[in-house]
Amino acid sequence: MTGNQAFTVALIGASGLLGRAVAAELARADSARTWRVVTTAHSRAGLHDVRLDLLDHDAVRAFLSDLKPDAIVVAAAERRPDVCENDPALARALNVDALREIAREARATGAWVLSISTDYVFDGTSPPYRPDDAPAPLNAYGRSKRDGERALLDCDPASCVLRLPLLYGPCIDWNESAVTSLAPAIVASADAAHPGAPMDAWATRYPTFTPDVAVVIRGMLEHHARGATISGITHWSGDEPMTKFDIAGRIARALKLDARVIAQRTPTDATPRPRDCHLDSARLEALGIGRRTPFDHAIAGLLAHYPDLPDQ
Numbered sequence: 001m002t003g004n005q006a007f008t009v010a011l012i013g014a015s016g017l018l019g020r021a022v023a024a025e026l027a028r029a030d031s032a033r034t035w036r037v038v039t040t041a042h043s044r045a046g047l048h049d050v051r052l053d054l055l056d057h058d059a060v061r062a063f064l065s066d067l068k069p070d071a072i073v074v075a076a077a078e079r080r081p082d083v084c085e086n087d088p089a090l091a092r093a094l095n096v097d098a099l100r101e102i103a104r105e106a107r108a109t110g111a112w113v114l115s116i117s118t119d120y121v122f123d124g125t126s127p128p129y130r131p132d133d134a135p136a137p138l139n140a141y142g143r144s145k146r147d148g149e150r151a152l153l154d155c156d157p158a159s160c161v162l163r164l165p166l167l168y169g170p171c172i173d174w175n176e177s178a179v180t181s182l183a184p185a186i187v188a189s190a191d192a193a194h195p196g197a198p199m200d201a202w203a204t205r206y207p208t209f210t211p212d213v214a215v216v217i218r219g220m221l222e223h224h225a226r227g228a229t230i231s232g233i234t235h236w237s238g239d240e241p242m243t244k245f246d247i248a249g250r251i252a253r254a255l256k257l258d259a260r261v262i263a264q265r266t267p268t269d270a271t272p273r274p275r276d277c278h279l280d281s282a283r284l285e286a287l288g289i290g291r292r293t294p295f296d297h298a299i300a301g302l303l304a305h306y307p308d309l310p311d312q
């Protein structure tokens with residue numbers, strides 16, 4: 001592709017927390033390039049989305065062979081660890097088999113695939129993790145995402161995986177992100193009669209703002225569009241380490257609340273989770289790709305009118 005020729009992007013999973021941010025970023029008027037973005041969604045497909053069930057492989061093939069996109073961004077997944085643990089077959093169907101099908105069709109039509117993965121492919125015992133470090137997932141979600149990465153890259157080595165940590169950003173429900181989902185408990189804990197809200201103080205997280213990830217993805221698409229395709233595994237992460245207990249303190253400050261939060265120093269989740277999966281983002285940083293909005297600034301913006309939801 002050269003100059004300002006339209007470049008067609010199939011954005012799969014545009015109704016999700018990350019997909020919406022990517023769609024918004026690619027629609028920005030000041031974007032360096034004219035993108036033609038075709039968005040897909042499933043249960044939450046809006047007027048402008050193609051309704052596509054990734055479990056229907058015939059429909060996936062038909063969609064991609066008709067559209068013939070230059071690039072495919074896959075933000076659709078089953079990403080709830082507890083759901084994956086209880087239904088590993090569903091997790092595989094979406095996170096592995098559907099991705100393999102997309103990769104096959106992309107290889108046939110020459111499209112570049114950028115698929116989103118997770119820091120949960122690591123066991124969290126020896127951070128920071130570089131893209132070539134060996135995955136060792138602790139739970140069914142992490143295993144399905146690792147297997148999806150392999151299925152994609154085995155089928156099409158020119159494609160790309162972008163691993164991300166805990167995400168937060170403009171949401172349509174406070175529970176959409178494990179960051180903003182803490183807000184209701186923090187508000188409740190400010191009541192004098194409240195016994196205190198327990199918060200995990202064991203695992204270190206690197207909350208990453210979805211509009212920043214969208215800038216990263218736009219940068220990666222721009223590289224591909226000018227012939228400098230990024231292939232293989234990449235990482236992007238916020239650079240502020242914090243436990244959920246720390247996050248709760250920052251949310252309480254943003255809400256100007258005297259919250260009563262109790263630190264839990266041992267893991268309590270039914271599904272095993274890694275302790276510290278800090279992702280080394282040097283590969284993308286070296287390409288000049290990326291943006292990091294300070295956490296306190298981003299969270300204050302999201303919570304500015306709490307309990308009203310932020311603008312998308």
Ligand SMILES: NC(=O)c1ccc[n+]([C@@H]2O[C@H](COP(=O)([O-])OP(=O)(O)OC[C@H]3O[C@@H](n4cnc5c(N)ncnc54)[C@H](OP(=O)(O)O)[C@@H]3O)[C@@H](O)[C@H]2O)c1
Nearest residue numbers: 013015016017018041042043044053054076077079165167
């Ligand atoms: N959220 C995080 O903290 C986090 C952290 C690290 C990595 N990631 C990764 O980032 C990516 C995006 O996550 P997210 O948080 O934006 O997820 P999300 O909010 O749960 O959105 C999931 C998306 O997948 C779509 N989807 C689900 N089942 C589908 C099906 N059968 N066919 C087609 N589409 C289907 C959903 O469509 P409908 O809603 O329309 O059904 C939605 O657009 C995922 O790969 C995830 O593993 C997320």
